[in-house]
Amino acid sequence: MFWFALAVDLTAITLLSYVLYFRRHGRRDLVLAYVALNVGIFAVVSMLAQQEVGLAVGFGLFGVLSILRLRSDLISQGEIGYYFIAIALGLVNAVAAPAPWLLLGLNALLLSSLYVAGHPKLLARTQRRVMTLDVVHEDPTALRQDLERRLRGRVRHVDVTEVDYVRDLMVVDVRFQEPKLTEVPGRPAGRQPLASMWGGR
Template structure:
């Protein structure tokens, strides 16, 4: 169990501090990832030591699953970090039997998160909910207006709300920011 605990602490520190916090700078979620991971590790370790019936384990995780993540809006990326923090706790909680397998899985999980969330991969693609002070009847004019305001190329936009009384449009926009290196010598 000590080996699993050490591997788990190293893995969650790399995930939470080394990857997530350095890229996204949300201290509240950093704490949540670490606490959730260590809690899952403790529960799994206890279930293994006590040889509790598997139904009790499934019931416990059923209770954990109904707890809603209450915070300010979290992105799909942040949900992925939650999932990996849980999986690391599970993997390392049962690591006593197969420490090399757990170490390999830790490396795979952390490597995938490093690459999948790397800013160089899709770092210029953005998503934003934009409220405009005008209603556009023509989708092409809407796209031109958004590109002018965002100073970026719009990949996709969907009008989610139109208010003709207040003359307001809410648009869900996906766009690519220009490469700052282009044109720089």
């Protein structure tokens, strides 16, 4: 049953990291992180299941590992979802190895849930960006219009975090709907001018 569970786990993490994640987000470093984390968890939990050491010890160790890793600012909230599914797949496939149908069902549930929840056609794609503007807007409507012009998308929410009248600038935390990719002459699809992305600087 170990080899069957291992085959299922490798198939599942391949689908998660290469098919679901990389094709949508394109970060090679996190693909390696997801695969290494998943296979490592599967190997250690499989070993603990054969020893007198309780599984709670293994869960605790990887819980600490995940907390420490997720403190990084370089990983987005969406990528945290893939991170936890990679952990869950390793744990499920190691623990549920004696029950093949349960193992297959849980793998299908985890992967299909992530596929549906992260599908770009299910919900409008939104992004968060902290921007420093070279102008101070007193009127919220003017601020929103300026941000939509710079970002070329529909602004959903804006929080003003800093206003500096001396240097005539303001810092805003903005959530906006990602614009559709369009072809611009002389520039690949999806590329935006730096002035639009970084507040005109």
